[in-house]
Amino acid sequence: MDFFKLLGKGTKFNSKRFQEDIDIFKNKSTNIEEIKDTVDVEEESAVPELDFFNTNKTAKENKEVKKDKNKKEKKVEETNENDIEPEINFSNQSEVQKFRLNHKIKIYGTDVPNPIQSFKDLKTIYNVKPYLENNLKDNGFNMPTPIQMQATTIMLHKRDLIACSPTGSGKTLSFIIPILHILKSPMKKGFRAVIISPTRELAQQIYREFQMIAKGKPFRFCLLSKATNLNTETGYNKNFDILISTPLRLVHAIQHESIKLDGVQQLVLDEADRLLELGFLEQMDEIIAACNSPTLQTSLFSATIHSGVESIARTIMKDPIRIVIGQKNAATETIKQKLVYVGGEEGKLIEIRQMIQSGLKPPVLIFVQSVERAKELFHELVYDGINVDVIHSERTKAQRDNIVNNFRIGKIWVLITTELMARGMDFKGVKLVINYDFPQSVQSYIHRIGRTGRAGRDGEAVTFFSRDDVTYLKSIVNVMKSSGCDVPDWMLELKKPTKEMKKKLRNRPIQRKTINTMSKYDKQKILHKQDMINNSKKRKQNTKSENNNKKQKSE
Numbered sequence: 001m002d003f004f005k006l007l008g009k010g011t012k013f014n015s016k017r018f019q020e021d022i023d024i025f026k027n028k029s030t031n032i033e034e035i036k037d038t039v040d041v042e043e044e045s046a047v048p049e050l051d052f053f054n055t056n057k058t059a060k061e062n063k064e065v066k067k068d069k070n071k072k073e074k075k076v077e078e079t080n081e082n083d084i085e086p087e088i089n090f091s092n093q094s095e096v097q098k099f100r101l102n103h104k105i106k107i108y109g110t111d112v113p114n115p116i117q118s119f120k121d122l123k124t125i126y127n128v129k130p131y132l133e134n135n136l137k138d139n140g141f142n143m144p145t146p147i148q149m150q151a152t153t154i155m156l157h158k159r160d161l162i163a164c165s166p167t168g169s170g171k172t173l174s175f176i177i178p179i180l181h182i183l184k185s186p187m188k189k190g191f192r193a194v195i196i197s198p199t200r201e202l203a204q205q206i207y208r209e210f211q212m213i214a215k216g217k218p219f220r221f222c223l224l225s226k227a228t229n230l231n232t233e234t235g236y237n238k239n240f241d242i243l244i245s246t247p248l249r250l251v252h253a254i255q256h257e258s259i260k261l262d263g264v265q266q267l268v269l270d271e272a273d274r275l276l277e278l279g280f281l282e283q284m285d286e287i288i289a290a291c292n293s294p295t296l297q298t299s300l301f302s303a304t305i306h307s308g309v310e311s312i313a314r315t316i317m318k319d320p321i322r323i324v325i326g327q328k329n330a331a332t333e334t335i336k337q338k339l340v341y342v343g344g345e346e347g348k349l350i351e352i353r354q355m356i357q358s359g360l361k362p363p364v365l366i367f368v369q370s371v372e373r374a375k376e377l378f379h380e381l382v383y384d385g386i387n388v389d390v391i392h393s394e395r396t397k398a399q400r401d402n403i404v405n406n407f408r409i410g411k412i413w414v415l416i417t418t419e420l421m422a423r424g425m426d427f428k429g430v431k432l433v434i435n436y437d438f439p440q441s442v443q444s445y446i447h448r449i450g451r452t453g454r455a456g457r458d459g460e461a462v463t464f465f466s467r468d469d470v471t472y473l474k475s476i477v478n479v480m481k482s483s484g485c486d487v488p489d490w491m492l493e494l495k496k497p498t499k500e501m502k503k504k505l506r507n508r509p510i511q512r513k514t515i516n517t518m519s520k521y522d523k524q525k526i527l528h529k530q531d532m533i534n535n536s537k538k539r540k541q542n543t544k545s546e547n548n549n550k551k552q553k554s555e
């Protein structure tokens with residue numbers, strides 16, 4: 001089989017550049033049709049898209065929904081609020097099933113409450129307080145996404161929940177709404193809800209979203225950090241209602257008895273599959289043991305929940321309902337996914353520089369496999385005159401906070417990162433994700449590329465693969481296929497990596513050559529030249545403003 005012809009087909013592959021690689025493999029080739037120099041994997045998807053945010057709805061459909069809603073609203077108006085049954089928004093169960101099917105909501109479990117069809121249903125059926133309704137409206141949340149339609153009602157019925165819904169589909173709001181409604185008002189009872197997130201940055205983001213949706217209601221949120229003033233005497237922190245934390249910080253507080261969690265009624269594990277992996281699992285055990293109220297309700301959320309995680313989850317849950325939105329463990333369909341063959345390590349820098357030269361549309365996120373490589377790549381790209389920064393676990397908290405803020409407001413155009421930013425982070429405008437290093441698992445791929453194409457927006461994800469990564473290519477190809485990408489048949493015929501191979505890669509990244517093309521001397525030369533240009537620009541600006549001042553004075 002002519003492996004390199006196959007590699008080129010359906011991926012962005014420059015056969016001139018990789019002539020040497022082609023020559024190495026030529027002996028093994030069989031007769032295969034001629035291929036083009038560069039062909040993109042992505043073509044128009046034949047699979048109908050998940051339209052979470054109703055962006056594709058036709059006018060006709062809209063009209064019908066409106067008519068339907070008017071009918072239902074009328075029905076609700078005629079009913080006394082206290083008499084309202086949760087079934088009011090549907091005439092019968094077959095209507096419910098049809099609605100779920102239309103919104104690609106799959107449910108597994110017994111006595112599953114009906115979904116809501118609009119945020120208005122929250123008021124009419126569950127009697128949520130006006131502040132919640134208003135805050136949703138004020139923040140532009142007009143229609144619930146499928147996960148919000150179904151997860152909110154399951155949580156409002158105080159059922160345990162395992163929810164799997166694509167990246168950027170609004171999972172955060174689907175637990176914030178029911179928690180705020182169930183807690184009703186601030187009370188001097190200490191923590192009643194706990195949300196765990198794998199990273200500090202994601203915890204901060206959740207904290208901000210809670211504050212936004214709770215505006216006008218004086219709930220007290222605690223984003224746990226070293227600086228939090230906890231009640232070390234009793235452990236009951238009566239000045240707070242809702243706690244948001246990473247596992248390690250919380251376990252530390254539990255062990256030092258500065259936090260008691262026996263009053264917690266709502267426990268949410270965001271990015272649950274990550275939290276239930278080795279590394280976090282022990283800490284999670286301790287947290288779950290501390291949340292020992294018999295009426296505790298536990299909810300797990302992620303874009304990727306595999307069966308192993310579900311089995312663990314079931315040991316800590318009571319008769320949970322499981323929701324899957326769209327295809328399980330698939331990437332978001334609004335993301336255009338591309339694979340680019342780069343030959344060896346050197347090829348990656350050439351490729352990324354070509355992308356920069358042909359004009360990258362910021363903001364862009366670049367993922368690498370380690371802190372070391374993040375630093376190396378940063379030291380390469382910082383000389384390319386783009387507005388680039390790097391974030392990883394070795395940067396200080398203050399630096400990390402600054403970088404996240406500056407990336408959000410557009411001061412940083414290109415952000416190099418490790419897995420730290422792969423999950424949950426909601427940078428709405430990210431146009432492009434580049435997997436500079438091939439991801440170590442399918443889950444990592446789905447979450448990394450999920451930083452683009454959020455809230456119904458379009459996005460693009462480019463994944464570089466080298467000779468070393470080819471063995472693992474099939475896993476990513478499968479994700480591309482199941483999320484609606486048109487993938488060439490030969491790619492689908494690639495051999496799947498074995499379980500052992502996948503495990504090995506998950507545990508230890510592929511050893512790669514250092515990212516370094518320039519000598520120190522060359523780097524310093526470029527830096528010096530850039531400094532000179534900047535200084536000259538400054539001088540010109542200063543002279544201009546001095547002349548203006550003189551002119552104004554003389555006038």
Ligand SMILES: Nc1ncnc2c1ncn2[C@@H]1O[C@H](COP(=O)(O)OP(=O)(O)OP(=O)(O)O)[C@@H](O)[C@H]1O
Pocket residue numbers: 053140141142143144145148165166167168169170171172173302303423424425426428450454455
């Ligand atoms: N009903 C809605 N209408 C419009 N936008 C929404 C709605 N719900 C959420 N969003 C927006 O969608 C974006 C993604 O939401 P969120 O971060 O909760 O996604 P997620 O499913 O948790 O993603 P991930 O799996 O990456 O963590 C956010 O910017 C959020 O404000």
